[in-house]
Amino acid sequence: MRRAGQAIRFPFLLTIPLLLALANTAAWATPVTTDHVTARLIPESAGVRPGGTLWVMLHLKIKEGWHTYWRNPGDSGEPPHIRWTLPQGVEAGDIQWPYPDPLPYGPLLNYGYSGEALHLVPLRLAQDWPEGKPVPIRAKVGWLACSDICVPEGGDFELTVTTAEGGPADESTAALFQKARARLPVKTGWTAGLDNAGDRIVLTVAGDGLNAGRIEKAAFFPYKWGVVEPSAPQTLRPAPNGLSLEMTRGQTPDSQRLDGVLVLTEALHDGPVTRAYEIAALAQSEKGAAAGAPAPASASGTGNAAGEAAAKIGVLKALLFAIVGGLILNLMPCVFPVLSMKAMALIRHAEQAPRTIRLHGVAYAAGVLSCFAVLAGLLIALKAGGEAAGWGFQLQSPAFVAVMAYLFFLLGLNLSGFFEIGGGAIGVGDRLAARGGYSGSYFTGVLAAVVSTPCTAPFMGVALGFALTQSAPVSLAVFLALGVGFALPYLLLTFVPALVRRLPRPGAWMERTRQFLAFPLYASAAWLVWVLSIQTGPDGVLAALAGMVLIAFGLWLWNTVRDAGPRGRLLGRSGTAVAVVAALALVAGLGIGSTPTAPQPAAGQSASGPKYERFSSERLAALRAGGKPVFVNMTAAWCITCLVNERVALSSAAVTEQFEAQGITYLKGDWTNGDPEITALLESFGRSGVPLYVLYGAGSTTPTLLPQLLTESLVLDALRDLSGKTKITAHTNRRSS
Amino acid sequence: MTTHAMNRRDLLLLAGTTALVGAASGPLDLIRPAFAAPKIGAGAPAFTLPDSNGKTHSLAEYQGKTVILEWTNHLCPYVAKHYGTENMQALQRETTGSGIVWLSIISSAPDTQGYVEAAEANKLTKDRKAAPTAVLFDPKGKVGRSYDARVTPHMYIIDAKGSLVYMGGIDDTPTANWDDIKTAKNYVRAALGDMSNGRPVASAVTRAYGCTVKYDMSSS
Numbered sequence: 001m002r003r004a005g006q007a008i009r010f011p012f013l014l015t016i017p018l019l020l021a022l023a024n025t026a027a028w029a030t031p032v033t034t035d036h037v038t039a040r041l042i043p044e045s046a047g048v049r050p051g052g053t054l055w056v057m058l059h060l061k062i063k064e065g066w067h068t069y070w071r072n073p074g075d076s077g078e079p080p081h082i083r084w085t086l087p088q089g090v091e092a093g094d095i096q097w098p099y100p101d102p103l104p105y106g107p108l109l110n111y112g113y114s115g116e117a118l119h120l121v122p123l124r125l126a127q128d129w130p131e132g133k134p135v136p137i138r139a140k141v142g143w144l145a146c147s148d149i150c151v152p153e154g155g156d157f158e159l160t161v162t163t164a165e166g167g168p169a170d171e172s173t174a175a176l177f178q179k180a181r182a183r184l185p186v187k188t189g190w191t192a193g194l195d196n197a198g199d200r201i202v203l204t205v206a207g208d209g210l211n212a213g214r215i216e217k218a219a220f221f222p223y224k225w226g227v228v229e230p231s232a233p234q235t236l237r238p239a240p241n242g243l244s245l246e247m248t249r250g251q252t253p254d255s256q257r258l259d260g261v262l263v264l265t266e267a268l269h270d271g272p273v274t275r276a277y278e279i280a281a282l283a284q285s286e287k288g289a290a291a292g293a294p295a296p297a298s299a300s301g302t303g304n305a306a307g308e309a310a311a312k313i314g315v316l317k318a319l320l321f322a323i324v325g326g327l328i329l330n331l332m333p334c335v336f337p338v339l340s341m342k343a344m345a346l347i348r349h350a351e352q353a354p355r356t357i358r359l360h361g362v363a364y365a366a367g368v369l370s371c372f373a374v375l376a377g378l379l380i381a382l383k384a385g386g387e388a389a390g391w392g393f394q395l396q397s398p399a400f401v402a403v404m405a406y407l408f409f410l411l412g413l414n415l416s417g418f419f420e421i422g423g424g425a426i427g428v429g430d431r432l433a434a435r436g437g438y439s440g441s442y443f444t445g446v447l448a449a450v451v452s453t454p455c456t457a458p459f460m461g462v463a464l465g466f467a468l469t470q471s472a473p474v475s476l477a478v479f480l481a482l483g484v485g486f487a488l489p490y491l492l493l494t495f496v497p498a499l500v501r502r503l504p505r506p507g508a509w510m511e512r513t514r515q516f517l518a519f520p521l522y523a524s525a526a527w528l529v530w531v532l533s534i535q536t537g538p539d540g541v542l543a544a545l546a547g548m549v550l551i552a553f554g555l556w557l558w559n560t561v562r563d564a565g566p567r568g569r570l571l572g573r574s575g576t577a578v579a580v581v582a583a584l585a586l587v588a589g590l591g592i593g594s595t596p597t598a599p600q601p602a603a604g605q606s607a608s609g610p611k612y613e614r615f616s617s618e619r620l621a622a623l624r625a626g627g628k629p630v631f632v633n634m635t636a637a638w639c640i641t642c643l644v645n646e647r648v649a650l651s652s653a654a655v656t657e658q659f660e661a662q663g664i665t666y667l668k669g670d671w672t673n674g675d676p677e678i679t680a681l682l683e684s685f686g687r688s689g690v691p692l693y694v695l696y697g698a699g700s701t702t703p704t705l706l707p708q709l710l711t712e713s714l715v716l717d718a719l720r721d722l723s724g725k726t727k728i729t730a731h732t733n734r735r736s737s
Numbered sequence: 738m739t740t741h742a743m744n745r746r747d748l749l750l751l752a753g754t755t756a757l758v759g760a761a762s763g764p765l766d767l768i769r770p771a772f773a774a775p776k777i778g779a780g781a782p783a784f785t786l787p788d789s790n791g792k793t794h795s796l797a798e799y800q801g802k803t804v805i806l807e808w809t810n811h812l813c814p815y816v817a818k819h820y821g822t823e824n825m826q827a828l829q830r831e832t833t834g835s836g837i838v839w840l841s842i843i844s845s846a847p848d849t850q851g852y853v854e855a856a857e858a859n860k861l862t863k864d865r866k867a868a869p870t871a872v873l874f875d876p877k878g879k880v881g882r883s884y885d886a887r888v889t890p891h892m893y894i895i896d897a898k899g900s901l902v903y904m905g906g907i908d909d910t911p912t913a914n915w916d917d918i919k920t921a922k923n924y925v926r927a928a929l930g931d932m933s934n935g936r937p938v939a940s941a942v943t944r945a946y947g948c949t950v951k952y953d954m955s956s957s
């Protein structure tokens with residue numbers, strides 16, 4: 001246990017600048033000290049074989065309050081540059097940039113580093129480099145150091161390495177390189193897409209285990225200047241199998257592609273873990289982009305072409321799109337049932353005076369339009385107030401989503417005949433029959449517009465994207481046009497009585513149709529609960545489903561006491577009220593990202609990387625008793641860090657080879673749905689969650705705990721050290737003394 | 738196996754859900770008081786500022802003339818690069834000589850780098866042999882912010898009708914290295930060339946590089 005405790009400190013030790021030792025080696029370059037920076041050029045090892053690669057680090061130790069820059073410096077500044085002077089046969093690669101920090105300066109934002117900056121560069125030695133001939137390396141380095149003011153600084157470096165086998169340098173150097181590598185963006189198998197809408201760009205990233213619910217912080221840093229506005233906020237949202245990040249376009253946008261680094265901070269049980277990922281996003285295909293067309297929608301609702309279109313289409317076209325879009329909305333599963341009931345009421349009351357019917361149509365249209373006007377006003381106000389609001393903004397609140405799910409459930413129950421509105425009439429659509437039921441028609445319009453909103457987002461992308469980039473009056477006009485389109489079919493029915501007469505006669509079919517139409521509403525409710533599952537995880541789903549049970553119970557109570565005495569009725573109705581209030585209270589406090597969904601047990605055979613067995617404490621004990629070396633990997637499907645570690649550090653050919661060469665048994669434990677055996681092992685290492693990586697050497701040596709963030713070289717180093725276990729222990733002792 | 742099950746579930750729900758979920762969820766962030774970015778082709782933001790000789794200049798009075806705005810801070814190494822090599826002065830003489838108005842604007846707040854009083858500003862102009870039409874003071878940074886001026890030097894060209902036709906860098910080589918001027922493409926000269934040939938400016942928005950404008954942080 002004591003040994004394990006020391007090992008846990010390992011990552012923290014990495015942060016200590018251990019540079020004094022470097023001065024002892026004659027071959028290494030003399031540091032350059034300027035007013036604000038101490039710069040060193042550090043080779044990873046003292047030798048490199050012909051045909052091999054030597055990693056060299058430009059290390060900038062930066063004075064407090066000052067910073068240097070990333071490859072794209074953001075609003076101002078300049079990245080460091082290295083001009084190499086190398087003999088024939090030595091070739092320098094590009095600087096590998098660790099992910100930057102956002103550095104705000106007033107209203108501006110820069111991308112860079114404070115404290116220290118670690119730049120890795122590969123130097124390749126030609127195969128035909130003469131054995132034993134020293135390799136001279138010279139570099140002229142320049143950097144810009146800024147606080148409130150900026151100072152260009154720089155210096156010259158000279159070092160020589162041998163052609164001897166390049167063993168690992170001393171521990172402090174190894175630690176520094178390890179630290180630099182942990183900050184390098186890793187390649188992932190994720191898919192990335194780019195959507196444009198007005199001045200907004202949305203990056204969508206999808207991949208196995210990538211769950212926005214666990215992500216505390218996300219920041220995207222583009223490689224190219226001007227494609228993303230550095231100082232504008234970036235809004236993280238869950239997306240199917242991943243996440244999306246909404247950003248503001250920069251001054252010189254590129255609507256076709258977006259390359260850069262996505263930095264995610266994942267909340268794990270043992271604290272947050274930050275890692276950077278290489279992103280190369282291409283504009284989404286044009287399919288699904290046409291406004292109002294019921295084409296398959298791209299992940300964020302508007303394709304790239306849609307965004308482009310939004311920028312180009314004129315006001316008139318946008319209005320036309322909006323009207324067509326509104327018409328189509330009538331066919332949405334959320335709206336169609338409500339509307340059908342309304343139409344059936346019309347059929348039933350076809351004998352009423354045409355004027356009355358027309359007025360009902362007008363009242364309904366007014367309801368629709370006022371609802372759209374309120375939504376538009378709200379959006380415009382939010383926009384003016386600087387909120388990053390888009391259409392569907394209401395759906396960003398899990399509480400709202402839950403209440404919408406209740407509403408659809410309730411409407412469904414009504415159509416199923418489980419309860420009646422208005423003490424025994426025939427439900428929502430029947431208000432028309434009531435005298436002075438114009439307000440009923442008006443509110444049916446409002447209701448229809450409200451229930452339509454979840455369906456709106458995918459289809460209204462272009463028109464609304466356009467609307468939101470326009471002046472307030474134009475925005476309002478587009479929204480109202482949408483409302484007009486939405487109200488049109490019903491309005492038409494009320495104004496052209498001939499159309500009503502074309503509809504089938506009233507009869508038993510109406511009741512059956514009504515009952516059938518409940519199902520699209522249930523489906524809508526189910527879908528919203530699924531949305532909740534992404535937003536809030538299982539807790540939110542439980543709350544919403546329990547709320548639905550309460551609502552059903554409340555309605556049943558209401559119906560049951562209908563014919564009871566006044567006291568019984570009061571009691572029953574109070575019970576109903578309590579049930580409904582309880583249902584609302586259950587979902588009122590729902591926040592985003594409490595717990596994510598936990599799919600996919602990770603057991604099985606991975607496509608690449610070393611073969612593994614399913615973890616069990618028995619198997620581990622047996623292997624240990626037999627003195628076999630064992631590597632234990634505790635993972636979970638929802639743990640991004642775990643999955644990425646497996647991909648970038650544990651799946652490589654070199655690691656697989658080492659596992660096989662050393663006869664290491666690889667045990668993998670899946671903690672996706674919890675497992676007491678795994679929990680026990682985690683706790684024995686002082687951890688409360690995954691990832692956990694433990695390397696047991698042959699024999700009875702104490703295990704080595706690897707950090708939560710793995711790199712390939714870190715794993716290889718650990719495997720290399722496994723045989724020389726005693727040496728490591730000695731080092732560790734020295735380090736912690 | 739399980740992965741397949743996931744995919745099937747995803748497929749089933751895809752039609753209805755993908756787009757919605759994209760639009761749903763995620764807290765609303767407050768945008769920081771952002772720059773009101775001026776637009777190419779739109780009217781340039783109006784301003785009236787005092788110069789180093791006590792005279793006031795407004796953009797409106799230069800209607801009918803091409804106006805170049807240069808945000809500057811004489812202590813910024815990037816500004817020093819263009820003045821130290823006489824690159825900026827040459828362009829100033831070239832343009833003002835052909836009837837173009839050149840306004841150098843200092844948006845550094847008092848006690849920040851680049852802030853100068855009138856006398857020092859005139860001395861700088863004399864010592865550096867600079868040839869702007871006027872050096873204007875914007876210590877509150879109002880005009881700088883209305884133009885979204887982020888760095889020094891940040892360059893703007895306004896045409897005779899008062900429309901913004903260029904904003905961005907002085908050239909295409911974002912370094913503090915004086916030697917780079919020889920090989921750099923000067924965007925301002927290129928834009929003026931386009932204008933005099935009656936062409937639209939080819940590179941109307943470019944990367945402005947340099948030091949941040951030392952704005953008065955209390956008035957943001």
